[in-house]
Amino acid sequence: MLILTCPYCGVEADETELAPGGEAHLKRETVGASDEAFEDYLFRRENPKGVHFERWRHAYGCGKWFLAARHTVTLEVYGTYPAQTPEPPKDIVAAIKKRLPEWEGRG
Amino acid sequence: MKRYSAFAIAREALRYHTGWERAWGNPEPKKRYDVIVVGAGGHGLATAFYLGKNFGITNVAVIEKGWLGGGNTGRNTTIIRSNYLQDPSAAIYEKSRSLYETMSQDLNMNVMFSPRGVIMLAQTHHEVRGYQRTAHANALQGVETTFIGPEKVKELVPIINLDGPRYPVLGGLWQARAGTARHDAVAWGYARACTDMGMDIIQNCAVQGVETEAGQVKAVNTSKGRIECGKLALVVAGHSSDLAEMAGFRLPVESVALQALVSEPIKPCMDVVVMANTVHGYMSQSDKGEMVIGGGTDGFNNYTQRGSFHHIEETVRALVETFPMISRLKMLRQWGGIVDMTGDRSPLISKTPVGNIFVNCGWGTGGFKAIPGSGWAMAELVAKGEPGPLAADFGMERFREGRFIDESVAAGVAH
Numbered sequence: 365m366l367i368l369t370c371p372y373c374g375v376e377a378d379e380t381e382l383a384p385g386g387e388a389h390l391k392r393e394t395v396g397a398s399d400e401a402f403e404d405y406l407f408r409r410e411n412p413k414g415v416h417f418e419r420w421r422h423a424y425g426c427g428k429w430f431l432a433a434r435h436t437v438t439l440e441v442y443g444t445y446p447a448q449t450p451e452p453p454k455d456i457v458a459a460i461k462k463r464l465p466e467w468e469g470r471g
Numbered sequence: 472m473k474r475y476s477a478f479a480i481a482r483e484a485l486r487y488h489t490g491w492e493r494a495w496g497n498p499e500p501k502k503r504y505d506v507i508v509v510g511a512g513g514h515g516l517a518t519a520f521y522l523g524k525n526f527g528i529t530n531v532a533v534i535e536k537g538w539l540g541g542g543n544t545g546r547n548t549t550i551i552r553s554n555y556l557q558d559p560s561a562a563i564y565e566k567s568r569s570l571y572e573t574m575s576q577d578l579n580m581n582v583m584f585s586p587r588g589v590i591m592l593a594q595t596h597h598e599v600r601g602y603q604r605t606a607h608a609n610a611l612q613g614v615e616t617t618f619i620g621p622e623k624v625k626e627l628v629p630i631i632n633l634d635g636p637r638y639p640v641l642g643g644l645w646q647a648r649a650g651t652a653r654h655d656a657v658a659w660g661y662a663r664a665c666t667d668m669g670m671d672i673i674q675n676c677a678v679q680g681v682e683t684e685a686g687q688v689k690a691v692n693t694s695k696g697r698i699e700c701g702k703l704a705l706v707v708a709g710h711s712s713d714l715a716e717m718a719g720f721r722l723p724v725e726s727v728a729l730q731a732l733v734s735e736p737i738k739p740c741m742d743v744v745v746m747a748n749t750v751h752g753y754m755s756q757s758d759k760g761e762m763v764i765g766g767g768t769d770g771f772n773n774y775t776q777r778g779s780f781h782h783i784e785e786t787v788r789a790l791v792e793t794f795p796m797i798s799r800l801k802m803l804r805q806w807g808g809i810v811d812m813t814g815d816r817s818p819l820i821s822k823t824p825v826g827n828i829f830v831n832c833g834w835g836t837g838g839f840k841a842i843p844g845s846g847w848a849m850a851e852l853v854a855k856g857e858p859g860p861l862a863a864d865f866g867m868e869r870f871r872e873g874r875f876i877d878e879s880v881a882a883g884v885a886h
Contacts, residue, residue, distance in 0.1 A: 365780060366771070380781050384770040386725070403871040407723035407814045411712035413774050436726075437774045 366434075371444045373426040385419030388431045389451065389470070413437055415460055415467060417452055420444075433460060472667040475579050495539070495662040498671045503699035504532045506853060507691060508706055509678050509714060511535030512544040513654075514831055514838065515706035516661035516672075517846020518853065520578075523668040525847070526854035531670040532700075533662075534693060536677035540658025543708050546776075546808035547839040548731050548753065548765040550744050552589045552649035554616045556605050557876045559864035560817060561612040566861060567844025571652060574843060580660030582652045583758065587743050589649035590624060592793070594638035594749040602644035616646045627743050635792045638749050651744060651755055657842060681718040687826035688718070702827045704853050709774065709809025711832035720824045722832065723870045724811045729768045729836050730778025732786075732805040734797065736760030741794075750789035754797075762797060764790060768810065768836060778807035810836050814870060816879035820848050820862040829853050830867070 366379040375381075386409075393405040410416070416436045421429050429447040433456050434440065440463065443456040452470070460467055473479065473492055483490050506522060508515045511533045522528040535541075551571055553564035570577075571584050593599040602618055609616040621633050624643045633640045662672050673695065680692040681703070690699040705714045709726040736759050746753035752766045766786025769779055783805060791798045813819060813833040818841070820831050831849040834841055844861065851859035858866060864876060 379771075379779065387772075399871050403723070404721075407870040408721045409712070409723070409725050410721070411725045411772060412716075413710070413713045416772050418771065434771075436772050439773065439775060 366439055366441075368420060368432055368441060369444055370422045370425060370428065371430050371446050372428040373422065375422070375425050377422055377425055381422065381424040383421040383423040385421055385429065388417040388419045410470070415442070415464065417470065419447065472663065475581075494659060495666040495672050498673065500532060500534070500673050500676065500693070500695050500698045501671065504671070505530040505701045506704060507531070507698060507700040507702075508533045508704045509691070510542075510705070510707040511539045511658070511662065511672055511674065512542045512706070512708065513540065513657050513661070513842035514708070514834070514845045514849070515704070516658060516665060517842050518704055518706055518831065518849040519665045519670055519846075520661045520668075521846045521850035522854060523665065523670065525850055528854055529668045529670055531665070532673055532698065533665065533670065534673045534676045534678065534691075534698070536675070536694075538674050539662055539672065540655055543808040543810065543838060544654055544658045544842075546731065546806055547654060548755065548763050549651040549654045549839055550589060550649070550746075550753070550755065550837075551584070551652060551840040552646050552744075553614050553840070554589070554591070554605060554609055554644055554646045554649070555878060556608050557817070557878060558612060559876050560878055561609065561614050563844045563848060563861045563865075564841060565612070565614050566847060567841045568649065570843035570847065574652070574657070574660065578660035578664045580656055580663060582656040582660055584650065584652040586648050586650040587755075588627070588645065588647045589744040589746065590619075590627060590643040590645050591746045591748060592624070592640050593642045593644070594635075594640055594747065596641065598749060599641050602642070605644055614646075615648060616644055619643050619645045628741060628745055630740050630794050630796050631745070632793060632795050635750075637792065649744070654839060661846075678714060678717065681714070681828070683718065683825055688828045702829065702853055704829045704831065704849065706831045706849065708832055708834065708838065709811045711811050711830060715823070715830065718823070718825050718828055722819065722830065723813055723867060724819070724833055725772050726774060726809050726811050727768045727771065728773050728775050728778050728807045729765075729810045730782060730805060730807040731763065731765040732783060733757070733761035733763050733803050734800040735803050737762070737800065740796070745793070747789060747793050750792060752786040752789040752793070754790055754794065761803060762800065768812075774809050776807045776809055778805065810834075810838070812836075815875035815877045817876035818845070818865055819867045820845065820852060820858065820865040821867040822852070822856075822858075823867075827856075
């Protein structure tokens with residue numbers, strides 16, 4: 365069972381208490397963007413076999429959206445942080461590098 | 472290769488079964504192939520088979536990082552049906568279903584295709600209207616399905632509980648010619664037929680990089696060395712994004728784990744496949760007597776091939792409601808596979824941004840039923856460089872053009 369700590373209410377939540385929300389840090393396209401940019405934004409995903417930054421909602425708890433860094437093969441969680449963070453925070457990146465020195469950052 | 476037949480069994484019985492040949496080869500890779508297919512699952516092997524059978528291209532290698540049919544081909548619930556809503560889906564899945572009917576003869580391997588019929592239960596009024604619509608669409612597409620009432624459902628599935636506590640059975644979409652097949656035999660049959668045509672099936676050979684030159688594919692680097700190729704077909708289901716990244720492009724695909732389980736074997740009690748999409752579970756009985764049960768995917772990206780406990784609980788709860796007699800059965804085995812989901816829940820059979828690399832993926836939670844049709848369409852794309860009529864609508868450019876083949880709503884959740 366996947367367990368994530370909600371960065372808002374501090375509860376250690378089972379995956380049954382959470383709703384997954386897909387890849388995080390997507391750059392939202394707007395009026396005037398090319399079809400290709402919209403396709404990237406809406407459909408093309410990194411889908412890495414490795415570290416994945418993703419959105420979660422503490423659906424059966426405080427209800428807040430938050431972000432998590434998680435390994436998609438081992439399910440190891442490197443940390444969670446508030447949804448308003450535009451880039452992965454330094455401490456999360458450091459936690460990932462500590463476990464995976466080879467990791468080169470988001471694709 | 473010697474043919475399998477009743478006579479062959481009798482002959483071998485008389486000589487202690489010493490005369491059977493290897494069903495497929497175990498070669499070292501050659502320096503170059505006209506076509507390399509990555510992925511020796513059903514779809515990859517079927518692609519190779521039809522490259523040889525329909526287009527005479529036999530200088531082909533099928534390379535596989537694990538063992539033959541060890542991915543989703545050996546991990547699914549073996550359901551074969553073609554009752555889809557959208558025209559492009561109905562065309563390719565119906566082609567596939569019809570190819571399953573003659574597969575044992577075509578491959579000279581008993582794939583145990585069992586056209587036992589599939590019912591998709593309608594348990595809400597919304598679902599009743601949805602499936603009536605599908606039945607009408609199927610009539611126009613030439614796919615034989617009917618919408619049946621609860622009495623007929625009970626007649627076909629005596630163990631069903633029509634008056635479940637949450638969702639009573641209001642009817643169902645019945646496809647009599649749908650059914651199941653022996654999944655491993657499908658992979659083995661294709662592998663044997665491909666070997667017979669002179670193709671190389673190379674197992675334990677992981678692709679580690681894709682070499683391109685001037686926007687064209689040149690070679691793949693593998694754990695067994697560098698292999699040059701004229702064309703490259705990526706047919707690796709849940710691992711497609713990984714291979715695409717090696718080739719330098721991104722796919723509209725996300726990978727999640729889908730799991731299934733079987734019960735202990737019991738005496739025959741249900742001779743059709745039942746899918747209950749509202750409560751979310753599906754079940755059939757294997758020839759060994761196990762109840763084969765499938766349910767939902769994990770909601771988050773992962774490559775674990777495991778699945779989650781709470782999904783088993785949800786699936787089993789739904790099926791105990793629908794079939795109360797299974798409540799005391801023990802679970803025998805549980806497993807997971809990595810499925811590749813697209814935004815419209817329809818596959819990609821597509822050219823890619825790199826010349827002579829083709830991709831066949833995105834079959835999501837329902838790839839087994841599509842194996843022969845997918846191979847047929849993919850072989851045409853690889854051989855001609857352009858998609859034929861079956862594959863034309865499944866190009867990945869449909870996401871840019873907003874031309875979805877939307878089965879995510881149409882097919883319900885189970886697939």
